[in-house]
Amino acid sequence: MxxxxxxxxxxxxxxxxxxxxxxxxxxxxxxxxxxxxxxxxxxxxxxxxxxxxxxxxxxxxxxxxxxxxxxxxxGYPLRNNLNKEQLAQHHILTRMLDESTYWGMVHERWVIPENAEITRDTLLEFIPNPMRKLVFLLGQRSIKSALHGQGTGRLSREEITTLAKHDIDALSDFLGDKPYFGGDKPAEIDATSLAYIAGFITPKISSKIGDYIKTKENLVAYHKRLMKEIFPDLAT
Ligand SMILES: N[C@@H](CCC(=O)N[C@@H](CS)C(=O)NCC(=O)O)C(=O)O
The missing domain is CATH 3.40.30.10 (Glutaredoxin)
Known part of the structure; x- marks a missing residue:
């Protein structure tokens, strides 16, 4: 398997x-x-x-x-006869999430001081202390360097949030009142969209980006419905 x-x-x-x-x-x-x-x-x-x-x-x-x-x-199981223009839009949205919105998530989890300790003790819970603190500091150092190289790390939290909000607006406007990003049926784009929406709003950390997503009724309803459909054990 x-x-x-x-x-x-x-x-x-x-x-x-x-x-x-x-x-x-x-x-x-x-x-x-x-x-x-x-x-x-x-x-x-x-x-x-x-x-x-x-x-x-x-x-x-x-x-x-x-x-x-x-x-x-x-055999392209989630393409659903989408036309080239729709597939191109999905491709652009996927890249926006992976290459732009992603960095806001990394910054909120690993750099914002009130979240960093929660991230450390959650994601690295399998490593006993004091080793965990050391592994976290090394990871955080390399993440800060990646953020700096990519550019997001040179911006203030407010600026990072503003840019992420533009991505979230695009996501929400694209979904509109469709049941799925793919239209009437889930498509490839839904795998990425759900991962980011859930990734911002589920963790119990301080997330200005997650808070903004929660103001978008269509994204909140989409998240709730898809989690129930795809990951029922984790749906709330
Ligand atoms: N382009 C890759 C990105 C994968 C990626 O960045 N994974 C991160 C977790 S979100 C990772 O494994 N980071 C560990 C590291 O960089 O040491 C993909 O699409 O799979």
């Missing part, structure tokens, strides 16, 4: 990593059987990051290539 190598679930989410949750959501929406394998050290993966999958002896890292592989193997 296909193995999905990802972090153990935390924060009340199927996965705290939106990339891992995206792949697991895709697998469930597409009805592909899988089992999860817990990753504690992503450096052991082919790209040094989670997720990766192992399927019939083949190892594929990176949510983008995993989904491409699954699409090819299973």
């Amino acid at each position: 296909l193995e999905l190598h990802q972090f153990a679930p935390h924060f009340g989410l199927p996965n705290a990593s939106p990339f891992c949750m995206k792949v697991e959501t895709f697998l469930r929406l597409a009805g592909i059987e899988y089992k999860t394998v817990d990753v504690t050290d992503p450096r052991k993966g082919p790209n040094g990051k989670a997720p990766w999958i192992v399927d019939q002896g083949e190892t594929i890292p990176d949510s983008r290539f995993i989904i491409e592989y699954l699409n090819r193997k299973h």
Whole structure:
């Protein structure tokens, strides 16, 4: 059976990593059987990051290539006869979430002081102290450096929140009153959208971006309905 190598679930989410949750959501929406394998050290993966999958002896890292592989193997199960323009819009929205909105999530969880300790004691709970504090500080240092390199780390929290709000506005306006981002039926884009909406509003941390999502009735209703449909054990 296909193995999905990802972090153990935390924060009340199927996965705290939106990339891992995206792949697991895709697998469930597409009805592909899988089992999860817990990753504690992503450096052991082919790209040094989670997720990766192992399927019939083949190892594929990176949510983008995993989904491409699954699409090819299973005949594009979530494309639903969408036309090229719709697929292009979904592609742009997915990249916005993964390449822009993602950094706001990382910043809120790992850099904002009131959240950093919660993140440490939640995501690294499997490491006993004092080692946990050390591992966290090393992780935080490398995350701050990544944020600085990418640019988000050079902005104030207010500016980071403002940019994320623009992404959330686009997400909410795109969904409108459709039941799914894919239209009448869930599509590939729904795997990514759900992962980010849930990733901001579920963890019990201070999230200005999560608070903003909660002002969007359509996103809140979408999240509640899809969690019930796809991850009933974790739906609230
Ligand atoms: N482009 C990759 C990104 C994966 C990624 O950034 N995973 C993070 C967790 S959200 C990770 O494993 N980070 C560990 C590290 O960088 O050491 C994908 O789409 O799968």
